[in-house]
Amino acid sequence: MTSVAWDRRKLALGRFWSDFxxxxxxxAGLVVLAVAVVLALIAPLFIDENVTSVVxxxxxxxxxxxxxxxxxxxxxxxSILLMAxxxxxxxxxxxxxxxxxxxxxxxxxxxxxxxxxxxxxAALMRVTDWFLVLPSLVTALxxxxxxxxSTFTIIVAIGVTTWPSTARLxxxxxxxxxxxxxxxxxxxxxxxxxxITTRHVLPNVAPLLxxxxxxxxxxxxxxxxxxxxxGASANKTSWGTMLRGSYDYGAATEGAWWYxxxxxxxxxxxxxxxxxxxxxxxxxxxxxLRKAGA
Amino acid sequence: xxxxxxAAEPAVQAAGPAGRxxxxxxxxxxxxxxxxxxxxxxxxxxxxxxxxxxxxRLLPGDPVRNLAQGRNMTPAQLDLERHRLGLDKPxxxxxxxxxxxxxRLDLGTSYEYKRPVLDLIGERFGPTLLLAGTGLIIAVSLGxxxxxxAGWRRGSRFDRFSTGLSLVxxxxxxxxxxxxxxxxxxxxxxxxxxxxxxxxxxxxxAPDGFAYLLDVGMHMVLPCLTLVAVVYAQYLLVMRSSLLxxxxxxxxxTARAKGLRDDEVRRRHAxxxxxxxxxxxxxxxxGFVVGGAVTVETIYSWPGLGQLFYEAVxxxxxxxMQGTFMLITVSVIIMNTLADVVYHWLDPRxxxx
Numbered sequence: 343m344t345s346v347a348w349d350r351r352k353l354a355l356g357r358f359w360s361d362f363x364x365x366x367x368x369x370a371g372l373v374v375l376a377v378a379v380v381l382a383l384i385a386p387l388f389i390d391e392n393v394t395s396v397v398x399x400x401x402x403x404x405x406x407x408x409x410x411x412x413x414x415x416x417x418x419x420x421s422i423l424l425m426a427x428x429x430x431x432x433x434x435x436x437x438x439x440x441x442x443x444x445x446x447x448x449x450x451x452x453x454x455x456x457x458x459x460x461x462x463x464a465a466l467m468r469v470t471d472w473f474l475v476l477p478s479l480v481t482a483l484x485x486x487x488x489x490x491x492s493t494f495t496i497i498v499a500i501g502v503t504t505w506p507s508t509a510r511l512x513x514x515x516x517x518x519x520x521x522x523x524x525x526x527x528x529x530x531x532x533x534x535x536x537x538i539t540t541r542h543v544l545p546n547v548a549p550l551l552x553x554x555x556x557x558x559x560x561x562x563x564x565x566x567x568x569x570x571x572x573g574a575s576a577n578k579t580s581w582g583t584m585l586r587g588s589y590d591y592g593a594a595t596e597g598a599w600w601y602x603x604x605x606x607x608x609x610x611x612x613x614x615x616x617x618x619x620x621x622x623x624x625x626x627x628x629x630x631l632r633k634a635g636a
Numbered sequence: 637x638x639x640x641x642x643a644a645e646p647a648v649q650a651a652g653p654a655g656r657x658x659x660x661x662x663x664x665x666x667x668x669x670x671x672x673x674x675x676x677x678x679x680x681x682x683x684x685x686x687x688x689x690x691x692x693r694l695l696p697g698d699p700v701r702n703l704a705q706g707r708n709m710t711p712a713q714l715d716l717e718r719h720r721l722g723l724d725k726p727x728x729x730x731x732x733x734x735x736x737x738x739x740r741l742d743l744g745t746s747y748e749y750k751r752p753v754l755d756l757i758g759e760r761f762g763p764t765l766l767l768a769g770t771g772l773i774i775a776v777s778l779g780x781x782x783x784x785x786a787g788w789r790r791g792s793r794f795d796r797f798s799t800g801l802s803l804v805x806x807x808x809x810x811x812x813x814x815x816x817x818x819x820x821x822x823x824x825x826x827x828x829x830x831x832x833x834x835x836x837x838x839x840x841x842a843p844d845g846f847a848y849l850l851d852v853g854m855h856m857v858l859p860c861l862t863l864v865a866v867v868y869a870q871y872l873l874v875m876r877s878s879l880l881x882x883x884x885x886x887x888x889x890t891a892r893a894k895g896l897r898d899d900e901v902r903r904r905h906a907x908x909x910x911x912x913x914x915x916x917x918x919x920x921x922x923g924f925v926v927g928g929a930v931t932v933e934t935i936y937s938w939p940g941l942g943q944l945f946y947e948a949v950x951x952x953x954x955x956x957m958q959g960t961f962m963l964i965t966v967s968v969i970i971m972n973t974l975a976d977v978v979y980h981w982l983d984p985r986x987x988x989x
Contacts, residue, residue, distance in 0.1 A: 472680050475972050476965055479927030480945065484961050487949045488691060564809045568931060571811045573950050585812060589935070594819040602819055606812035613807040 351545070358549070361626045368622020374615035382430045393424035394579040404598050414600035416584075417591040422604050425579055430608065432580035436496055437563035437612075443501030444562070445555045448508025453539050453547065455509065456516025467513070474506035479568060486574035493578060500565050508554050512547050519546045549627045556620035560613045567609050581605040670977045677973040684965050689734050692958050693727070743959035748951050753959035756944060763837050764940030767856060768929045771863035776918055778864065779871025780911070786872070787879035787910075788902055799876070802869035810928050814862040814935040821858060832857045835937045859936040863928050870924075874917050879910040912983050919975030923968045 362368060405415040413422040455466035485499035519525070520543065528538055569575065570582025571589070584605040588594075593601040718724050725733070737744070743753035786798040805813075822834035833839065833855050843851065882888060883906060891901045926942075933942035941960060948957035 472683055475680065475923065475969050476684075477923030477926045477968050480923075480930060480961060480964055483930075483945075483949055484691070484957060487952050487957065488954075560807065564807070567809050568811055568927075571809075572931065572934060572946060582809075585815065589815060594815065594823045597823070599819060602812075602815050606809070606816070609809055609812065610804075610807055613809075614804065617803060617807055 358626060362622060365622035365625060367618045368625075371615040371617070371619035371622065374611060375619060378430065378612050378615070379434065381427065382434050385427055385431055389424055389428060391428065393421060393428050395420075404596050404601075406598075407600050413604045414598065416587060416598070416601050417593075417596075422584075422600055425584055426581065426604050426608050429579040429581050429584055429605070430612075432493065432578045433563055433566060433582070433609070434612070436493060436500070436566045436580070437559045440497045440500035440504075440562040440566065441555055441558040443497060444504040444558055445508055445551060447501065448505040448554075449512055449547070449551060451505065452509040452512025453516050453543055456513040456520065457535065457539050457543065466509075470506045470509045470513075473503070474510070476503065478503040479565065482565060482569060483572060483574055486569055491574050496566060496569060496574070499569070499574075500562050504558065504561065504565070508551075508558065511550060511554060515547045515550055516543050519543050549623075553620055553623035553627055556616055556623055560616035560620065563609060563613055563616070581609050666977070666981045669980050673973050673976050673980075677969055680969050681966050684962060684969070685735060685738050688958055688962050689731055692954060693730075738962065743962070744955040746948075746953055746956040746959075748947070748953040748956065753956050756956065757941065757960060757963055760939060760941045760944045763938060764929060764933070764942060767859055767863070767933070767938055767940060768925060770856065771860050771867065771929075772918070772925060774860065775864045775868035776871055776915075779868040780875050780914060782868075783872040783875025783914070784879055784902070784907055784910075787876035787883070788906075790880060790883075795876075798872060802872045805865055805869040806873075808866065810862065810866045810931045811935060813865055814858075814932055817858050817862055818935060834858060837939055855936075859932045859938050862935070863925070863932050866928050867925055870921065871914060871918065875910060875914045878913045879906060882906045882910045885909075912979065916975050916979045919971050922971045922975075926964055926968060 403419050405411055407414045411421050415421055451466055455463045482499040482503045486496055489495035525542055567582030570580055571586045575583045588601040741754055746753050782798050786795040818834050821831045837855050839851050888906055891905045930942035930945055933940045934946045945960040
């Protein structure tokens with residue numbers, strides 16, 4: 343039985359990939375992402391944490407872009423290029439892990455709320471709606487301030503405040519999956535809650551999860567940089583902390599446009615890549631959207 | 637919603653799936669709905685108060701020492717402070733005190749300012765309302781206008797431009813856009829001189845009367861621009877997609893078949909229906925605007941609630957942080973509930989569902 347299902351899934355996956363490859367913007371986003379991730383991963387082979395240290399800054403202060411320093415230097419002579427490269431590791435790590443946490447919470451709550459009708463599901467939705475109205479940035483800032491700024495707490499603060507929209511999406515999908523006859527068949531054959539949710543519902547919501555994870559990473563990276571800018575940082579160089587530095591040391595008044603521009607462009611490029619890739623995924627997975635061309 | 641619906645063309649009902657329009661005249665259902673929503677909102681607010689109490693007691697370490705921030709204090713002073721704050725009582729008593737005080741709107745005294753939190757909030761409320769309100773009005777009008785134009789002529793150059801632009805603006809972090817605008821228009825770059833002030837709400841030597849308003853207006857340009865740019869993209873996208881939903885509906889075809897001009901079909905039939913989801917979204921996502929306001933106020937030192945909250949986080953001044961957090965959250969919950977009820981009242985499609 344499983345082999346039939348797996349063959350069918352493999353086939354669907356192949357079809358999905360060929361559909362996705364036709365989405366030009368999505369492919370472009372995917373390529374940018376791949377480059378960014380590979381660069382972040384191989385960074386330790388070429389540079390180390392010293393590039394972010396204020397004492398080892400080699401260049402002149404506020405040096406504009408030149409051949410030596412392609413993206414200029416900051417207030418203590420550190421290379422913006424190397425800092426942005428090293429900082430991509432923190433930004434991407436937090437982005438991915440926070441999105442993962444958010445998606446996992448959203449998935450569990452969403453499937454549970456859709457699967458268990460009655461008071462349990464209703465209570466879960468109540469909680470979801472409650473979290474949904476909380477202003478997420480403000481809440482994340484409070485959590486980060488209270489728990490102290492480490493990479494871990496920033497991830498928790500972002501994950502805990504952003505899961506409700508995923509939960510709602512997954513719940514709706516779960517409800518529609520569970521209305522199908524084969525679920526009834528499975529129940530008649532003695533399938534329990536665990537069997538139904540993991541064997542039937544999960545594979546059906548997985549494509550949606552993939553699309554929303556992609557979008558979630560984009561927003562988590564923005565949130566991380568915003569939190570870092572607002573001072574709730576992990577004390578590690580990320581694009582957000584670099585921009586914080588540019589603000590604190592008055593890069594605007596110094597005319598050091600490169601200090602403000604470069605980290606921001608990094609964020610923008612990665613976030614847009616995730617967004618277009620996520621939208622392309624949605625378009626491929628949701629034929630209704632594809633038709634509307636939205 | 638200004639465009640009156642043609643009496644001969646009950647467009648809204650025609651679009652409804654069930655079309656149970658006989659319930660429309662009675663406001664009874666709406667009232668009951670409003671009451672149940674208000675109950676839900678009260679519950680949410682109660683949860684915010686309870687949640688705030690426990691989250692702020694999760695603080696690692698001794699709250700008194702946290703408050704003192706490493707200032708030297710003798711053990712006797714610490715005990716006195718602990719007693720003054722009621723921290724020597726059992727947790728349950730502290731909880732009861734906290735809830736009681738919050739319900740009496742006693743949000744405690746800011747450690748940093750040595751003043752009641754409620755007074756501080758009161759002072760900062762006006763500027764935030766001015767900035768966020770103006771920004772929201774501009775963002776909503778611009779988003780609806782541009783979204784309508786884009787959605788009505790789908791695939792046109794304007795449409796592609798708008799969608800692309802909103803995608804970029806959606807990906808831009810608010811604070812980065814603020815920094816860029818600050819650099820280009822505030823400080824000036826290259827040949828461009830600094831055009832607008834970048835700090836605060838008024839000049840130090842602010843003049844009186846009309847000139848004062850102008851001064852405040854000038855200070856508002858950059859913060860407002862930043863807020864609008866970041867917020868309006870989502871309104872545009874939602875207006876566009878909800879208009880796209882309407883364009884295919886039968887009543888639009890009917891309106892066209894009647895011989896109405898294209899402009900009239902759009903303005904009097906399609907747009908009023910497409911507006912509803914958009915307007916609801918405006919209020920549903922008010923929390924997003926609040927987040928944007930915190931960032932924008934921080935960058936431009938706008939003396940509003942967002943900046944107050946930011947300062948509380950920076951210091952950190954936990955009493956102030958707790959008070960502003962509760963106020964912001966409760967306002968957002970109230971706005972959401974209002975939007976829900978108004979939507980229900982305006983749109984029979986939701987009521988019959």
